[in-house]
Amino acid sequence: MKIFGTFGLKRLGAIALAAAILGAPVMMAHPALAQDASSASSVAASSAPAAAAPAAAPAAASNDAVVTYPKDAVNSGDDAWMLTSSVLVLMMTIPGLALFYAGMVRKKNILATLAQSFGATALITVLWMVIGYSIAFTGHDPYIGDFKYFLLAPLNGDINIANTDLAPTIPESVYMFFQMTFAIITPALIAGALADRMKYSAFLLFMGAWLLLVYCPIAHWVWSAKGFLGTGGSIGALDYAGGTVVHLNAGTAGLVAALMLGKRKGLGTENFAPHNLAYSVIGASLLWVGWFGFNAGSAVEAHDGQAGMAAAATQIATAAAALAWMFVEWIVSKKPSVLGMISGAVAGLVAITPASGFVNPTGALAIGVAAGVVCYLSAVHLKKLIGYDDALDCWGVHGIGGALGAILTGVFASSKINSAGKGWLYDGNFHQVIAQFEDVGIVFVYCLVMTFIILGVLKLTIGIRVSEEVEQEGLDINLHGEVVHG
Amino acid sequence: MKIFGTFGLKRLGAIALAAAILGAPVMMAHPALAQDASSASSVAASSAPAAAAPAAAPAAASNDAVVTYPKDAVNSGDDAWMLTSSVLVLMMTIPGLALFYAGMVRKKNILATLAQSFGATALITVLWMVIGYSIAFTGHDPYIGDFKYFLLAPLNGDINIANTDLAPTIPESVYMFFQMTFAIITPALIAGALADRMKYSAFLLFMGAWLLLVYCPIAHWVWSAKGFLGTGGSIGALDYAGGTVVHLNAGTAGLVAALMLGKRKGLGTENFAPHNLAYSVIGASLLWVGWFGFNAGSAVEAHDGQAGMAAAATQIATAAAALAWMFVEWIVSKKPSVLGMISGAVAGLVAITPASGFVNPTGALAIGVAAGVVCYLSAVHLKKLIGYDDALDCWGVHGIGGALGAILTGVFASSKINSAGKGWLYDGNFHQVIAQFEDVGIVFVYCLVMTFIILGVLKLTIGIRVSEEVEQEGLDINLHGEVVHG
Amino acid sequence: MKIFGTFGLKRLGAIALAAAILGAPVMMAHPALAQDASSASSVAASSAPAAAAPAAAPAAASNDAVVTYPKDAVNSGDDAWMLTSSVLVLMMTIPGLALFYAGMVRKKNILATLAQSFGATALITVLWMVIGYSIAFTGHDPYIGDFKYFLLAPLNGDINIANTDLAPTIPESVYMFFQMTFAIITPALIAGALADRMKYSAFLLFMGAWLLLVYCPIAHWVWSAKGFLGTGGSIGALDYAGGTVVHLNAGTAGLVAALMLGKRKGLGTENFAPHNLAYSVIGASLLWVGWFGFNAGSAVEAHDGQAGMAAAATQIATAAAALAWMFVEWIVSKKPSVLGMISGAVAGLVAITPASGFVNPTGALAIGVAAGVVCYLSAVHLKKLIGYDDALDCWGVHGIGGALGAILTGVFASSKINSAGKGWLYDGNFHQVIAQFEDVGIVFVYCLVMTFIILGVLKLTIGIRVSEEVEQEGLDINLHGEVVHG
Amino acid sequence: MKLIIAIVKPFKLDDVREALVGAGVEGLTVSEVKGYGRQKGQTEIYRGAEYQVVFVPKVKLEAVVDDAAVGKAVEAVKAAAATGKIGDGKIFVVNVEEAIRIRTGETGSAAL
Amino acid sequence: MKLIIAIVKPFKLDDVREALVGAGVEGLTVSEVKGYGRQKGQTEIYRGAEYQVVFVPKVKLEAVVDDAAVGKAVEAVKAAAATGKIGDGKIFVVNVEEAIRIRTGETGSAAL
Amino acid sequence: MKLIIAIVKPFKLDDVREALVGAGVEGLTVSEVKGYGRQKGQTEIYRGAEYQVVFVPKVKLEAVVDDAAVGKAVEAVKAAAATGKIGDGKIFVVNVEEAIRIRTGETGSAAL
Ligand SMILES: Nc1ncnc2c1ncn2[C@@H]1O[C@H](COP(=O)(O)OP(=O)(O)O)[C@@H](O)[C@H]1O
Ligand SMILES: Nc1ncnc2c1ncn2[C@@H]1O[C@H](COP(=O)(O)OP(=O)(O)O)[C@@H](O)[C@H]1O
Numbered sequence A, B, C: 001m002k003i004f005g006t007f008g009l010k011r012l013g014a015i016a017l018a019a020a021i022l023g024a025p026v027m028m029a030h031p032a033l034a035q036d037a038s039s040a041s042s043v044a045a046s047s048a049p050a051a052a053a054p055a056a057a058p059a060a061a062s063n064d065a066v067v068t069y070p071k072d073a074v075n076s077g078d079d080a081w082m083l084t085s086s087v088l089v090l091m092m093t094i095p096g097l098a099l100f101y102a103g104m105v106r107k108k109n110i111l112a113t114l115a116q117s118f119g120a121t122a123l124i125t126v127l128w129m130v131i132g133y134s135i136a137f138t139g140h141d142p143y144i145g146d147f148k149y150f151l152l153a154p155l156n157g158d159i160n161i162a163n164t165d166l167a168p169t170i171p172e173s174v175y176m177f178f179q180m181t182f183a184i185i186t187p188a189l190i191a192g193a194l195a196d197r198m199k200y201s202a203f204l205l206f207m208g209a210w211l212l213l214v215y216c217p218i219a220h221w222v223w224s225a226k227g228f229l230g231t232g233g234s235i236g237a238l239d240y241a242g243g244t245v246v247h248l249n250a251g252t253a254g255l256v257a258a259l260m261l262g263k264r265k266g267l268g269t270e271n272f273a274p275h276n277l278a279y280s281v282i283g284a285s286l287l288w289v290g291w292f293g294f295n296a297g298s299a300v301e302a303h304d305g306q307a308g309m310a311a312a313a314t315q316i317a318t319a320a321a322a323l324a325w326m327f328v329e330w331i332v333s334k335k336p337s338v339l340g341m342i343s344g345a346v347a348g349l350v351a352i353t354p355a356s357g358f359v360n361p362t363g364a365l366a367i368g369v370a371a372g373v374v375c376y377l378s379a380v381h382l383k384k385l386i387g388y389d390d391a392l393d394c395w396g397v398h399g400i401g402g403a404l405g406a407i408l409t410g411v412f413a414s415s416k417i418n419s420a421g422k423g424w425l426y427d428g429n430f431h432q433v434i435a436q437f438e439d440v441g442i443v444f445v446y447c448l449v450m451t452f453i454i455l456g457v458l459k460l461t462i463g464i465r466v467s468e469e470v471e472q473e474g475l476d477i478n479l480h481g482e483v484v485h486g
Numbered sequence D, E, F: 001m002k003l004i005i006a007i008v009k010p011f012k013l014d015d016v017r018e019a020l021v022g023a024g025v026e027g028l029t030v031s032e033v034k035g036y037g038r039q040k041g042q043t044e045i046y047r048g049a050e051y052q053v054v055f056v057p058k059v060k061l062e063a064v065v066d067d068a069a070v071g072k073a074v075e076a077v078k079a080a081a082a083t084g085k086i087g088d089g090k091i092f093v094v095n096v097e098e099a100i101r102i103r104t105g106e107t108g109s110a111a112l
């Protein structure tokens, strides 16, 4: 079997890592266990019949008051929207992201690029169900979730329970699924940095390890009820839909991966022009369309104006960024490229992600323009200057755009839009900007170190890069035994 | 006009068949008429003003109790989800299935393959509106629906009536539309077996006849209020979203069609490699995305945890099957092909379809793994062994996968997930497994016989296969006068 | 910078026009101001706490009674459906329309065609946010909206306000977004008429000017609370989802643009066969799928049978039109082309648009058949006869289809489906047919004149057509610096 | 040495290749081409406009063979490519002055 | 017999074909090729990286004609393909020793 | 004048072009072709069916050069295209009787 190299020693290393992937949560169990008493009781509370629960449908909540819903009180409209949002976010990865990336590579690597998004989707789904959701979104420990949801066990007994901390008005199955789609796209984004040269076996192991060792902890820190980085924790950073958790995180991992893999053979001398940008336009469009599940879905309900305002902010920032990138490029390079327009749109989507539930339309416009200009500079000029080979600009767009958006969230957040978010400009709360910087810094450093370790282990054991010949001939035929004839 | 052959006799046969398609319901009217008294009264009841109907919005239903809604009490969240679901299932056929299949054929047949999905969508929509819905989803006869909904007449008078038996909280227009999208994709799936060689005129007649003579009766048997195969009938089989009604049914028809059409010219000697698997990846991704309308939509509501749990089960099984197929192929053939991954995903979607509303996450995982392995063996090895030319594996994936899923539903159904489904493993109800086998057997045999008759009549009259020259030159230019230049 | 021509004079003209685009609303301010008193008070009313507002969730409304919702009473199901609808309509433009058109051009113009849809989406989003929504959908003046919503200012203060006139049960952010997606696709449709030969700078300026000077006023006339053409105004025309506002409007503009640009070089002598109809099939399929957001979304709620019936009518008419075009072509040209099927589907979607909320299933079927036949004749035969070069049949399908649908709405509207629409056939109200003709005439003439003026100014200043060499070599490499290699 | 150029119907490619190999030819090079001749192309129709496709898809095989092998090779192509229908294609023979195998530097017949 | 090889601009293909037919040529074969010469290719830009496309799309026509017809055919191509701008292309003439029509077995001029 | 036909591995295209230009060749024409020879193609697998891809992707360069320049040009191609592995390709030399530059009407060496 070719999957795990050929030497006993290397195989050993790989098996160790595979074990680590599945074992990671076990290792994390110790600190988590300390929290068990409290979190267990909260789960118990949520599954106990809510005595005084009103039988009527929930009244529309004002966006200030925290409404407690009884366990069976699924709000059908909230449920409908969150199911739809989950499906939209899944569509962002397959086929959205898959096509966005596949259109930019050379013909011989199209299928391998599609296989990365598709394979990651399958693998992460299973890992998420086994343990990912449990360590990311349950419990009240500030650093890591607990183990109660191993194999999603609590859902076996009652389909109507809710994650009362985070999503009280929808079934927990839906919230778990919604968050799963985030967990899928985040590692999948990294593929943009390692295009055209990574072994598929190493890629899958990397995806799995990174999910459990990097994504899950960070998601817990920022989004769980008492996570230390988020609004329920000591730092109090705002990240509506994942500017740091998703985009800065994936971007940073991409940067590390690009550096550790090295440049693609022929870069600078051969023609690396995208084979079929039509695919990339389809992909970018589906990313845009699906992103409403991402941002407006992060309201986790549809019974007040939160989701709608997040949707409006998303649309405005995205369009502004697409125009900004296009016009800057038009002026600098004399032509508005299609790749520029769609990259600008993605940059806008990325930057508005952390801000979407906190800013008003004008704030969204400003963030969009900033994202278009800054990401253009980073993806086109900074990369050239420094010289790493972030093939499809995972760092340049997601890393830079995510950090930019996170910081600007501190600037533009308005408590009139969301009482949980008081920003600098409208509410005079400069402290929020500092919290955002802390969030960015911590996520960046943690991700950098951990990604380096994971890829380092893989490099020393099974190797992460294909042979020169395989790279030359193309990944499609060599890794997957297929080619695109069209 | 070339549509209907050239000989008077053949033309006659074709006209007879066309007449049969539209006449079929009329012929069925006799037994149905016997049921008119009772079904008429039930319709009357559903349109009569429900006297004691509470004016308030419906309370969230526990998943055990059967709640009766007054006729006007559309639950807006349920309605939103079912509209969305219908749209998602439509997207599965166009462009999902169309691309999935079109990517696997040779360049000269791409448009003809797309035309099959698109044309079937249009044709079946009209037939469904004329009579299909009426004979499938109305009335209380165990064997066939009645005629009250010819041209959907009852909807002309009141847009707020509901199908109180099957979908009490949404308008009947939505339920009719939702079921229409199922009726569209089922025959369209058969196209996978007859790729590259069927006449388009024969294809359309086949689609129409099969819809009315095979799909509608079986849908009635399994899903209508008192259908003899389903939970309201004597056999009591479980089929949440169509493991037998949709997939085994289409797969069996595909097997018959593949055998009656014969092998493609050049099979085994010429290169039949898929022209553009990128299209197939887009198609498979949209199938995956749209399938949440299929399975979670089959809850026909969003006011409790049913839809959410079906969605979670679907996602888990699909991912598990994709991984299973991928790893088995990786071990056997040394390379994980992209076609394998996406085929595995589709196999998982198929197999979880009948089970999705009855199993817990672990059950879904088990069904997914089984589907990936079994469908790999059937599509890749069984086919080789036996030697029929099921071009794109309609039988190997949908037939086998549908039957497998139906049977495993009996094994893994848990009454804690759905009180209507007590299975073997969790509830000790072995009887359910037997019921599932009966369901599979009856659907298989009925479909086999009827499909053979329909295609037999077509073969003897207008012919079902294109000439050798047309097959050689390609269907696109010959049947549709167009080619893909790209 | 190449964007704005090379002569000072021309540049001046362009700047003047750009100024006009942004200044247009200012010029319109005068008449609007007269209405300020009344409209201001209405806005005030809508944001004032509705004293007697019941706290409970809204009861399902019968489709006759007009229900007044309190400002905070977002109906979560309505909200979910309208968010979904907005996303679906966005998907119609990108990637739907983009692909539909891109598949029909020659290889050298694929990216430029995609860039038109994508760039228009970005540009119009920003203009709509700045002022478009304000002048189209606010205020009670019959001719033009007011300025209160400049930069969407009212949304800065409260995310839960609603447009009480037009969408009382959802947040105004959602309604603004939903209407934005209509404002995006309408100008984008025009691109079909000017394919293969328009300068990109001129295209963008045209899009912006046309949005503000043509689309916004007409949308206000037909759809705002007291617009003179619509049901709240003196003419009283019915246009459920935009037969005149969207399709006749875009079609007419396309006709003018085709005439003013002149024919493509080589038409009639060179092979203009579509490069890749597979793209067009994907595009048409996504248009079909997304159109449920368009038509069923135009119910602006999901708490009764309106949206569902509109969805059913849409599906039936579309399928009927696809079949009608296919069979007519099959008889006339001996082959059923794939381009014919998908064009028929689009024709059906267009024609049912104004009628979708007013007709019963049988009415929808009739409108579909009419659309398929009439648009086939206009796109294929009328165009040949008259000889304008409406490259991708913007006028032939959208113009003719929109007008046809608008008129047939007057014929088939049934008050049993929607009490607001009494038509000729079912309600004996011939007056409605006349109102429809008036609507068609006024929209046609206004659009014709204004489009002529806008394009005239552009032609005299920066020019609207690329050089012959650029046209010959392809727009992709010349305008955008990229090509499709695939 | 001679260069044999054969223009044949695409679906005959494998047959012709096998026939040439059978006739002792050890290497050849193939291009996809479009042919114009007595055989007429098909008609594409797009929204009423008919496009006569004047060119027909063909494949061109090029094989350089030893002078002595020319007769046998030509016969092999003829036999394998013929269907008897219009459009079967042509064979042209052109003189080749030198042949070199890049890998080894061999020249002449040894290079083939 | 001579093989006339003409490398011309793609959009001139139809003109050149018609001119050749007008000059009595009854068959020809066309390939899509990329040319390198005085005419420079265009520049593609992707995220700041410029790719000088050194090759320019061209079409290659190959027609075997009777010795007597060569002059007329060459003139026809020259006239039809010329735009006067750099990159118009070349015509090469190569000797052909034998021609065979596969369908009939005819050889020499009769095979053309 | 001679027509140099070189069939080489696709990724060597740019090297070979540069080498030829270095050897004084001012123009050339390239086609994508499929080669059959000692080098075996790879295997594609689709749902269990294996397709031996008998043809290997190659590029064909054609350059017409002055008689005097033939040696240098052939050497240039040989040096640039060689990897030492099977499948490096071939060079064939064919006599050309006439060359014409369409733009100017120049003939012979002046046309190259
Ligand atoms: N004089 C010619 N020079 C080059 N190629 C030719 C010539 N004549 C025919 N061909 C090629 O041979 C193919 C077949 O020729 P055609 O005249 O159609 O039929 P047949 O081979 O039966 O005579 C053409 O499509 C063309 O590619
Ligand atoms: N020596 C040559 N051998 C083969 N092909 C050539 C040669 N010189 C030019 N060509 C072909 O002719 C085309 C046109 O040549 P170029 O030098 O660009 O312009 P012009 O034809 O005006 O001299 C080139 O793109 C190339 O395909």
Ligand SMILES: Nc1ncnc2c1ncn2[C@@H]1O[C@H](COP(=O)(O)OP(=O)(O)O)[C@@H](O)[C@H]1O
Residues within 6 Å of the ligand: D026, D027, D028, D029, D030, D062, D063, D064, D065, D101, D102, D103, D112, F007, F034, F035, F036, F037, F038, F039, F040, F056, F058, F085, F086, F087, F088, F089, F090
């Ligand atoms: N006799 C020949 N005639 C034409 N082309 C040939 C001939 N022999 C080889 N070729 C071409 O040269 C390529 C390389 O040849 P091959 O035998 O694989 O390896 P090598 O060049 O190392 O001898 C082939 O793929 C084919 O395109």
